[in-house]
Amino acid sequence: QVQMVESGGGLVQSGGSLRLSCADSGRTFPRYGMGWFRRLPGREREFVAALSWITGSTYYADSAKDRFTISRDHAKNMVYLQLNSLKPGDTAVYLCAAQTLSGNYYTATNYDYWGQGTQVTVSS
Numbered sequence: 873q874v875q876m877v878e879s880g881g882g883l884v885q886s887g888g889s890l891r892l893s894c895a896d897s898g899r900t901f902p903r904y905g906m907g908w909f910r911r912l913p914g915r916e917r918e919f920v921a922a923l924s925w926i927t928g929s930t931y932y933a934d935s936a937k938d939r940f941t942i943s944r945d946h947a948k949n950m951v952y953l954q955l956n957s958l959k960p961g962d963t964a965v966y967l968c969a970a971q972t973l974s975g976n977y978y979t980a981t982n983y984d985y986w987g988q989g990t991q992v993t994v995s996s
Contacts, residue, residue, distance in 0.1 A: 873899075874984075874985040875897040875985065876894055876895070876968045876969065876985055876987035877894070877895050877896070877897065877968075878893065878894050878966065878967065878987045878988070879990055880893050880990060882992070882993070883994075884993070885994070886958065886960060886995065886996050888958050888994070889954070889957075889958065890954075890958065891952060891954050892952065892955065892966055892968075892992075893951075893952055894906070894951040894952070894987065895948075895949070896949055896970070896985070901972060901985070902972050904972055904974050904975075905970075905974075905975075906922065906923055906951040906969070906970055906971070907919070907920075907968070907970075907977060907983060908921045908922070908953045908966060908967070908968055908969075909966070909967045909969060910962075910964035910966045910967065910992075911964055911965045911967065912963070912964045913964070917980050919977075919978045920932070920933055920935075920966070921936050922971075922977035922978070923943070923944060924977075928944065930942055931978065933978075939955070939956050940953060940955050941953070951968060958992070958994045959994060960996045961994075962994050963992060963993050964991075964992060966989060966990055966991075966992055967988075967989040969985065969987070971983045971984060
């Protein structure tokens with residue numbers, strides 16, 4: 873079973889930055905897309921950002937545009953999410969997910985493998 877592993881979360885003040893990383897458990901699998909979602913307290917997962925593993929094209933939620941940047945490292949099979957200008961409303965568990973078949977990047981059910989998440993807490 874493939875497991876994604878997130879790291880890089882933490883406590884940061886409003887306006888601060890964090891860089892989240894996502895690695896896989898080591899098993900080789902076909903990647904079509906990689907995405908970041910977040911789970912705010914008491915709410916369902918929501919889409920944050922995604923990219924095409926092949927082309928590198930990126931996709932963002934409106935809340936993430938101009939503040940967050942998703943990127944990949946093919947050689948290391950790593951995906952990153954740079955979080956800038958963080959706000960208290962960004963406080964959430966951030967989850968990394970892998971998509972093995974083509975599909976809508978924005979929908980969580982189109983992703984096959986997930987991590988446990990990393991907590992991001994933004995203080996005011």
